[in-house]
Amino acid sequence: MSEYTVVREYPYPVEEVWHVLTDPEQVARWTATGRGGRPEGFAAVPGTRFRFVGKPTVGWSGVVDCEVVSVDAPRAMHYTWESGAVTDVTYLLEEIPGGTRFTWRHTGFTGPGGFVMARLLGSVRRKMLVEGLPPVLASRR
Numbered sequence: 227m228s229e230y231t232v233v234r235e236y237p238y239p240v241e242e243v244w245h246v247l248t249d250p251e252q253v254a255r256w257t258a259t260g261r262g263g264r265p266e267g268f269a270a271v272p273g274t275r276f277r278f279v280g281k282p283t284v285g286w287s288g289v290v291d292c293e294v295v296s297v298d299a300p301r302a303m304h305y306t307w308e309s310g311a312v313t314d315v316t317y318l319l320e321e322i323p324g325g326t327r328f329t330w331r332h333t334g335f336t337g338p339g340g341f342v343m344a345r346l347l348g349s350v351r352r353k354m355l356v357e358g359l360p361p362v363l364a365s366r367r
Contacts, residue, residue: 234359
C-alpha cells in the first residue's frame with residue numbers, strides 16, 4: 227500500500243491555519259496552486275459530500291468525490307477521496323513554538339497505479355502547501 231505525507235510549519239496560530247484549511251472560500255484560493263481543484267460543496271462537517279473540480283487530463287475527468295468522515299476542530303479532519311479507488315486524507319494541526327505544524331497524510335493507494343498516483347498527488351500537495359497556502363495565510367493579516 228502506498229501513501230504520502232507532507233509536513234509544513236507556518237508562523238500562524240492553529241486557529242488561523244485551520245480557518246484557511248477549512249473555510250470554503252479560502253480553500254479555493256490555495257488548492258488551485260499546482261493543478262489542484264477547487265472545492266464544490268465543501269464544509270468541515272462530518273457527512274458532508276463534496277467534490278474537488280480541476281482541469282481534466284488524459285485518463286482523469288478532473289473530478290474527485292469526497293466525504294468528510296470526522297472533524298476535531300481546530301486540530302484534525304479526515305475525509306475520503308474517490309478518484310477510481312477510495313483513499314483517505316487526514317489533516318493534523320499541532321501547536322508549536324511560533325506557530326503551527328500541519329501534517330497532510332493521504333493513505334490507501336494500492337497496486338502500481340496507486341504508487342504512481344501517490345507520487346503525483348504528493349508532488350501537487352507539496353506545491354500547494356509551499357506556494358499556495360502561505361500567501362493565503364499572509365493575506366489574512
